[in-house]
Amino acid sequence: RAPQKTRERWKKWGVVPRGVDREVCEGMHRTHMGVDHEPDNLLMSAVRVALADGWAGSMISTDISDVLFGTPRPMRGKAGFGMFKDDQVNIVVHGHEPTLAEMIVLMADDPEMQEYARSKGAAGINLGGMCCTANEILMRHGIPTAGGFTNQELAILTGKVDAMTVDVQCIMPALVKLSERFHTRMVTTSEKAKFTGATHVGYEEHRAAEVAKEIIKLAVDNFPNRKKNGYAATDQQDLVAGFSQEYIEYMQGGRMRASFRPLNDAIQVGRIRGVVGLAGCDNPRVPAQGLHLYLAKEFIKSDVLVVSTGCGSHACQAAGYMTPEMALEHAGPGLKEVCEAIGIPPILPLGSCVDNSRILTILTAMAAEGGLSEEIGGMPGVGIAPEWMSEKALAIGTYFAASGVPVIFGGESPVGASNEVTRIMSETWYERFKGAFHFEPDPEKIFDMALKYIDAARDALKLKKYEPGKFGVERVLMDMAARRESSL
Ligand code: SF4
Structure with a gap:
C-alpha cells in the first residue's frame, strides 16, 4: 500500500519485512x-x-477496527x-484494545443495564x-x-469513578x-496484564456481551459506595474528532470527486506550508x-x-483546541482560508496511536494525487512526538x-x-529513505x-516559496471608483 518509489527504497536497502514475528524474533x-x-x-x-x-x-489493526x-x-x-x-454510574474504559470497549458502549445502553443502575439509585x-x-470510542460513538x-490517576482523584477497566499498555502500576x-473498582480484563489487588474479569471474544455486562454490573454495585472525598473538577471542552483518510478525501470533493487535490494544490502554492503529524504520549516530566x-x-x-x-x-x-471555531481563530491566514473552504479544522485528530497508520495512508494518497513528491520521502511533512515515553513510540518513529x-x-x-548511532539515524537514514530520527529536548x-525540513522539501520540489501572510488577506468590499482604480 506504500507508494512504489518508497517500496523500491526498502527493497534496495534490504528492509522489506518478511513477517511480523520473524523480524521481532530475529531482532531479539x-x-x-x-x-x-x-x-x-x-x-x-x-x-x-x-x-x-x-x-x-x-495498519491491519486500523483496517480491521474500521x-x-x-x-x-x-x-x-x-x-x-x-x-x-x-447522579450516574461513571465508568472509565482505559487501555488500547477496542473490542471490549465497543461492547461496553453497546451494553451501557441496554435497557436491562439501565434498569439495574436505577435499582441502585443511579x-x-x-x-x-x-x-x-x-480515541477509539470517541471517534466512533462520541463518548467523552x-x-x-x-x-x-487524576480521574480517580475526582472520587467519581465507580469502575475503571483496563486492558493493555500505558496503565500506571499505582x-x-x-x-x-477512594471507592473506585479497578478491573483488569486481559490475560496478559494483571494487577495485584485489582478485580479480574477476563475478556473472551465469544462471550463479549456477557463480560461487558459483568463489568457494568460491578460498577453499578459500587455506585452506592461513592464517598464525598475527591476534588471537584467541572471543566469540559467541546471538540470534533474522527477524521480518517477516507473522510478527509471525501471532504475534499464529495462522494463523486473525492481526492487530495485541494490539499496538494494548497501546499503547492504555499497557502499551506506543510503538514505535521503530532503524535504520541503525554508525559509527567512536562507540564x-x-x-x-x-x-x-x-x-x-x-x-x-496538524494531524494528531x-x-x-x-x-x-482538553485545552479546547479541537473545535474548528477555536483552532481557526489561531490559524495562519493561508491555512485558515483552506480549512474554511474545505470545512475542516486546522488540527485533525486521526485516532489512537495504532491509527498513526492513517498518516501513512494519507501521505500515500497525497503522493498518488500528484504535484508533490511521488513518494512519502520528500513531502513537506514532519512527524513529532514531543512527550513520548512508551517503547512503541520508538517503533512508530522508526517506521x-x-x-x-x-x-x-x-x-x-x-x-x-x-x-555513530545518532549519525546513522539522522544522516544515513536521510540519505537512504529521505526520513530521519532526531531527539531534541527544546x-x-x-x-x-x-x-526547516518542511521548507527544504518545498525547495527541493520547486514549490512556490512560502510567504507568511500572503494568503487570506482580509477581503475589502470595493466601490465602483476603487474598482476602476485597481483595473488601471
Ligand atoms: S500515545 Fe503513548 S501514552 Fe498515549 S495511549 Fe498511546 S502509547 Fe499510551
Whole structure:
C-alpha cells in the first residue's frame, strides 16, 4: 500500500519485512550476547521490525477496527473531567484494545443495564474513555474523553469513578493502590496484564456481551459506595474528532470527486506550508498539555496543517483546541482560508496511536494525487512526538523515518551516548529513505527544525516559496471608483 518509489527504497536497502514475528524474533536474537555488533546492521534490522509494525501490524489493526466498528467520521464530543456525573454510574474504559470497549458502549445502553443502575439509585450509566481506548470510542460513538496517559490517576482523584477497566499498555502500576484510597473498582480484563489487588474479569471474544455486562454490573454495585472525598473538577471542552483518510478525501470533493487535490494544490502554492503529524504520549516530566499544545498552536499559526493521534490529541482536546471555531481563530491566514473552504479544522485528530497508520495512508494518497513528491520521502511533512515515553513510540518513529518522514522526538536521546548511532539515524537514514530520527529536548528547536525540513522539501520540489501572510488577506468590499482604480 506504500507508494512504489518508497517500496523500491526498502527493497534496495534490504528492509522489506518478511513477517511480523520473524523480524521481532530475529531482532531479539541479534541483540543477544555476542551476535550483531555492527550499529548500522543492527539498526537496519530495527527498521525491518518497525516497518512490519507500521505497515503490517498497525495498519491491519486500523483496517480491521474500521471493518468491525465503522470508519470514523467527524463527530462532536467533550473532553475533561466535567464529564463525570454525580447522579450516574461513571465508568472509565482505559487501555488500547477496542473490542471490549465497543461492547461496553453497546451494553451501557441496554435497557436491562439501565434498569439495574436505577435499582441502585443511579440515574443512568455514564461512560468515559482514557488513553487510546478514549480515541477509539470517541471517534466512533462520541463518548467523552477523560484524557490521556497523565490523566488516569487524576480521574480517580475526582472520587467519581465507580469502575475503571483496563486492558493493555500505558496503565500506571499505582492505579490499584490509588483506587483503594477512594471507592473506585479497578478491573483488569486481559490475560496478559494483571494487577495485584485489582478485580479480574477476563475478556473472551465469544462471550463479549456477557463480560461487558459483568463489568457494568460491578460498577453499578459500587455506585452506592461513592464517598464525598475527591476534588471537584467541572471543566469540559467541546471538540470534533474522527477524521480518517477516507473522510478527509471525501471532504475534499464529495462522494463523486473525492481526492487530495485541494490539499496538494494548497501546499503547492504555499497557502499551506506543510503538514505535521503530532503524535504520541503525554508525559509527567512536562507540564500538562505542555509541548503538544505549544507546538500545535505554533504550527497552525505558521500555516502548517496538524494531524494528531494518541495522547497528543487529548492534550489539544482538553485545552479546547479541537473545535474548528477555536483552532481557526489561531490559524495562519493561508491555512485558515483552506480549512474554511474545505470545512475542516486546522488540527485533525486521526485516532489512537495504532491509527498513526492513517498518516501513512494519507501521505500515500497525497503522493498518488500528484504535484508533490511521488513518494512519502520528500513531502513537506514532519512527524513529532514531543512527550513520548512508551517503547512503541520508538517503533512508530522508526517506521515513519524509514517510510521517508523526518521525525523529531522530545526529551533526551536514548541513543545520545553513541555519536555513530545518532549519525546513522539522522544522516544515513536521510540519505537512504529521505526520513530521519532526531531527539531534541527544546520545544522551540523542535519547531524550528520541523519548519526547516518542511521548507527544504518545498525547495527541493520547486514549490512556490512560502510567504507568511500572503494568503487570506482580509477581503475589502470595493466601490465602483476603487474598482476602476485597481483595473488601471
Ligand atoms: S500515545 Fe503513548 S501514552 Fe498515549 S495511549 Fe498511546 S502509547 Fe499510551
